[in-house]
Amino acid sequence: MEKVLLLHSSSDGQTIKIMRHIEASLGEGYQCELVDLNQLPDVEFSRYDRALIGASIRYGHLNKALYQFIAKHQSALAQHKVGFFCVNLTARKEGKNTPETSVYIKKFLQKSAWRPELMGVFAGALRYPRYKWFDRVMIQFIMRLTGGETDTSKEVEYTDWQKVAAFAGQFKAL
Template sequence: MIILVGYATIEGQTRKIAEAIAANIEAAGDRALLFDITSGAEYALGHPEAAILCAPVHAARYPHAFASFVRQEASWLNGVPSAFVSVSMLIRSEFEEEQEEATHFPDGLLAETGWKPARVHHAAGALRYTEYDFFKRWIIRRMAEHENAPTDVSRDHEFTDWVALKAFVDDVLTLAKA
């Protein structure tokens, strides 16, 4: 089975998540087509038999290029087993209302595009302090203090639950082969 693993990334964690998904697919004996939706490259992969798309949430929105791609491909995505991985930091918040908010981020995207993925997984992202400029590092550190998240700006902090992500991929593969 050939499975499209399409992703949009801003700071790199969603790409890392998509790469892990592709590796899990390949380890299960299927073929993964890893595609950076925001690269501007022409989508010329044909129509694989299934799809897992991944995108980060920033300021309560997914990247415009990602939403455009999903809107353009919604008919095909709805015709094959498909799944969505929404990447946000709020999903790991200690505040239940913020976690609840994060679980609803996909709602707007799905309503806007008409896509109906069979499964949605919420993955926590990362704080990439070492890659931020001074201003962004200062802002993110202040936000992290509010969330009781790590504030050591001398290193990056990753929160993705790789075991849960693998279980999600296994579930999607089972669904796709049913």
């Protein structure tokens, strides 16, 4: 049985939901451990056969804890089978939903010396009723600018679950 470390940096839970879908897609033969990267865990990568890091974008940025974690564990990341994916609302649009076309992956690669073996980009979810007032107003403003949903009574999940399952298959093949 392969041991898999699933590290997440999630703002509103969609990254965790995507990780759980990947875990289910891996199927039998994989024992997964889900860990919150924002807690800056001390990780012994040698205990795992592979690892996956998933991080969400909030107001155009990945969490600083992600970069701190990568800096701390860069040599271990380079020596193990590790994949990375980013979750954001921009990826709901065609042409902005691949590692090659995602502005957030480009920013990530500029800020980080780590080059994951496998990278993915997934559209997140819009959960207006769950947001605090400030976040709801700011996200609505951003969505208005980008031609997205602005009805604050709605929750919209943009994640393409078939794409997530295909990514899980690529992760298995590392």
